[in-house]
Amino acid sequence: MAFGDLVKRHLIDTRPLGVVAYRRIWLGQAVSHIGVGVTVVAVGQQVFEITQSSLHVGLLGLANLIPLIVFGLWGGAVADAVDRRKLLIVGSLIAWAATLFILVQSLLGLDNVYLIFLAVAINSTGFAITGPTRGAIIPRILEPELVPAANALNSLVFSLGAVVGPMVGAVLLGHGGFAGAYAVDAVLFAGSLYAALRLPSLPPLGEVSRPGARAVAEGLKFVVRSPVLLMSFVVDIIAMVFAMPRALFPEMTAERFGGSLDALGWMTAAMAIGSVAGALFSGWVGRVRRQGVALSVVIAVWGLAVAAAGLSHELWLVVLFMAIGGVADVISSVWRQSILQLYAPDEMRGRLQGAFMVVVAGGPRLGELRAGATATAFGMTGAWVGGGLACAVTVLVVGLSVAGFRNYRAR
Structure with a gap:
């Protein structure tokens, strides 16, 4: 095979952009995620x-998590019963209002941590509505064969925002303070709102279930009765709750890197740098068939990489791992999202996307809370390294012990 053909087979598929x-x-x-990273x-x-x-930084995860659970599940049920464009606009406006709120508290110099928690919770409410709605929209506007490529492209822009955003944020904190950072987020969010409006x-489509507890329960039952879907959620929860070290970044910056904001920016962006590289060369991902085993293995790699980063005292090594x-x-995210979107009928997609988003977005928040709490008990290094090792061991034991998941082959 020629080198050009080899590269083409592995580069990201851009056909959905047509x-x-x-x-x-x-x-x-792509525009709004930069602001989110800031x-x-x-x-x-x-x-x-x-x-x-660090415990209070970890509590930001709890402020995010509660609205994600409540409004993520409810928002997914609503997305199956109303015009998804209108719902996406409503959720976007709520998130934008939260950004303006946190900007105002900074301009007024209130320095009240509880007001910040409130702003984060409101923003999380907007995200809990837009996340499952946007995920349910994708299979409606694209042919099924383009859905995995679209998920890889989504991961790419999310990751680029997570790389560029923290870097920009570190610069803004050094020159414009917190208000400058929040103002940039408020301006850039207009890109996402414009896309929803257009x-x-x-x-x-299909049978419409009235939004409410019964509709939510139907979606959750669908997941529980589908072992492959259920296990795809479980292994992601293991990855994020056990191994997400984000709440420990400020403490590591202070302890090992002299409180450098540049170091904080690099650490915050490091995972996304790898995500960009992984998404850019994701052309091969859709050709993997034994995705249950593959998910368990790549999540174990994630846990071991996190543990190695926690043991590193050089910034470049932390960033590398x-x-x-x-x-x-x-x-792993491309596989999990594609399985869910293509497995579900359209009248269930919103609810299943809501459950998926609660897991994907809620897991890291629980992980932040876990990291902050265990750092208080065992120290920053113990919380960071121990979590990564626990993730690697647990996901291999759990993921490979369920026969249906272990033997699952993508259609």
Whole structure:
């Protein structure tokens, strides 16, 4: 095989960008995710400066998690019953309002950690609505064979934002303070809102279930009765709860790198750097058939990479190992999302995307809480390294012990 053909087989598939509606969503996310990355690094640093506590930084995860669970499941049920374009616009406006709120508290110099928690919770509510809605929209505007490629492209823009955003955030914190960082996020979010406004009408298809507890329960039952879907959720929870070290970044920066904001920016962006590389060369991912075994293995690689980063005292090594973890994470996310989107009928996609988003977005928040709490008990290094090792061992034991998941082959 010629070198050019080999590269083409492994480079990311860009065919979904030929669909105008998807291209707008993709470009809107590419812009707005930079702002999100700016705010992620700014919020964690502001809370740490106010409290000098990694536990409080970890509590940001709890402020994110509760709205994600409540409104993620409810938002997914609503997405199966209403025009998904309108719902995406509503959720986007809620998230934008939260960004403006956190900007105002910074401009007023309130330095109140509880107001920051409130702003984060409101933003999480908006995300809990837009996440499952956007995920349910993708199979409606693309042919089925393009869905895995679209998920890889989504991972790419998310990861690029997570690389560029924290770097920009570190610069803004040094020159414009917290208010400057939040203002940039507020401006860039307009890209995502514009994309939602330009979507065509997307009314529900098939049988419509009234949004509520019964509709949510139907979606959860569907997952529980599908061993492959259920285990794809379980292994992701193991990865994020056991091994996500993000709440420990400010403390490691202070202990090992003299409190350098540049070091904080690099650490925050490291995982996303690997995700960008993994997404760019994801052409082979769709050709893997034994995805149950493959998911278990790549998540174990993620845990070991995190543990290695926690043992490193050179910044470049921390960045390298977290980037390796990012490669593993983006590969697993493409498989999990594609399985879910193509397995579910359209009238269930919103609810299943809601459950998926609760796991994907809620897991890291629980991981932040776990990291902050265990750091208080066992120290930063113990919490970081121990979590990574526990992830690697647990995911291999659990993932490979369930026959249906172990033997699962993608259609």
